Amino acid sequence: MNLEELKKIREKAQKDVELRQKQARVRIVVGMGTSGIAAGARDVLKTFVEEVGKRNLSDVVVTQTGEKGLASQEPMVEVFEEDKPVVVYGNMDSEKAKRVVVEHVVNGHPVSEFAI
Amino acid sequence: MMEDISSHIMDIAMNSVSAGAQRIRVAVEKDPRTAMLSLTITDDGVGMDQETLQKVQDPFFSTKTGRKVGLGIPLLKGTAETTGGSFEMTSAKGAGTTIRATFDCRHPDLPPLGKIRDTFLVLVVSHPEVDFDLRYSVDGRSFELDTEELKRELDGVPVNHPEVISFLGKYLDEHL
Numbered sequence: 001m002n003l004e005e006l007k008k009i010r011e012k013a014q015k016d017v018e019l020r021q022k023q024a025r026v027r028i029v030v031g032m033g034t035s036g037i038a039a040g041a042r043d044v045l046k047t048f049v050e051e052v053g054k055r056n057l058s059d060v061v062v063t064q065t066g067e068k069g070l071a072s073q074e075p076m077v078e079v080f081e082e083d084k085p086v087v088v089y090g091n092m093d094s095e096k097a098k099r100v101v102v103e104h105v106v107n108g109h110p111v112s113e114f115a116i
Numbered sequence: 117m118m119e120d121i122s123s124h125i126m127d128i129a130m131n132s133v134s135a136g137a138q139r140i141r142v143a144v145e146k147d148p149r150t151a152m153l154s155l156t157i158t159d160d161g162v163g164m165d166q167e168t169l170q171k172v173q174d175p176f177f178s179t180k181t182g183r184k185v186g187l188g189i190p191l192l193k194g195t196a197e198t199t200g201g202s203f204e205m206t207s208a209k210g211a212g213t214t215i216r217a218t219f220d221c222r223h224p225d226l227p228p229l230g231k232i233r234d235t236f237l238v239l240v241v242s243h244p245e246v247d248f249d250l251r252y253s254v255d256g257r258s259f260e261l262d263t264e265e266l267k268r269e270l271d272g273v274p275v276n277h278p279e280v281i282s283f284l285g286k287y288l289d290e291h292l
Contacts, residue, residue, distance in 0.1 A: 007269075009279045009280060009283055010269070010270055010273050013273040013279045014271075014273055030242075032130050034191070038117060042123060042231075042234055042235065043234070046234045046237060046238050049241050049242065049276075050237075050281065052276075052278050052281060053281030056278045058277065062241070063243075064238075066134055
C-alpha cells in the first residue's frame with residue numbers, strides 16, 4: 001500500500017469529513033440478499049460505489065441491505081433524499097445505475113421508467 | 117444459482133455482516149500442487165447453536181422458516197461438493213462462524229472465480245463499520261488488505277469517502 005498516496009488522500013478528504021458526519025444528502029441502498037446477488041446486484045452496487053468515487057460525490061453514501069422481498073424485480077435499489085419520498089428502482093443493471101446517478105442523484109430528477 | 121465464486125463470497129460475507137460481525141476474514145487460496153482452491157470466511161458475529169447450524173445448510177428446511185439467512189449457504193455447499201471439493205461450517209453461539217469450502221480446479225463444472233476485485237471493493241466501502249481482512253493467492257497473484265490498518269492510516273477519513281473509493285479501486289486493479 002502506497003502510504004504517500006494515502007497521506008495525500010487523507011489531507012484532501014479531511015476537510016469534508018465533518019460535512020459527511022452530518023446526514024448525507026443522498027443515501028443509496030442496494031438489496032444484496034442471495035437472490036439479489038444472483039440477479040447481478042453486486043455489479044449495480046459496484047457501479048454506484050465507483051460513480052461516487054469518480055464524480056467525487058462526497059455527500060452521497062452507498063450501502064446495502066438483505067432481501068427486499070420482491071425477488072422478481074431484483075436487483076433493487078432505494079434512493080433516499082433528504083425531505084423527499086424514497087424512490088425504489090427495480091430490475092437494475094450497471095447502465096441503469098449510471099443513469100440514476102446522473103439524472104436522479106446529481107440532477108435531482110428520479111428516473112421514472114426504472115421506478116417500481 | 118450463483119454465477120461465480122466471487123458472488124458466493126459476496127453472499128456469505130453478507131451473512132456475516134447480518135450476524136453483527138465487527139471483523140470478517142476472507143481468504144481465497146489455490147494450492148498449486150493439488151489444484152485445489154479453498155475459500156475460508158471467518159467472522160466474529162453472533163454465531164449459532166448446533167441445531168441452527170444444521171438447518172442453515174439444508175435448502176429444504178430453510179425456505180419454510182422465514183429465517184434471516186437465505187439459500188446462499190446450501191448453494192455454496194452444493195457447488196463445492198459437486199465439483200469434487202468439500203464444505204465445512206463451524207459455529208457456536210457468541211463465538212462467530214467459519215465457513216470453509218474447497219473446489220477442485222480441474223473439475224469441468226467449477227464456476228469461474230469471477231470478479232473478486234468487485235466483491236472486495238463493495239464489501240469494504242459499503243460497510244465502513246466492519247473490518248475486513250482480505251487475502252487472495254491464486255496462480256501467482258497475491259493480495260492482502262486489512263482494513264483495520266487502512267483505517268488507522270486514514271485517521272478519521274471514512275473508507276467510503278470518494279477519494280478513498282477511487283484509491284481502493286486502483287489498488288485492487290493493480291494487485292488482483
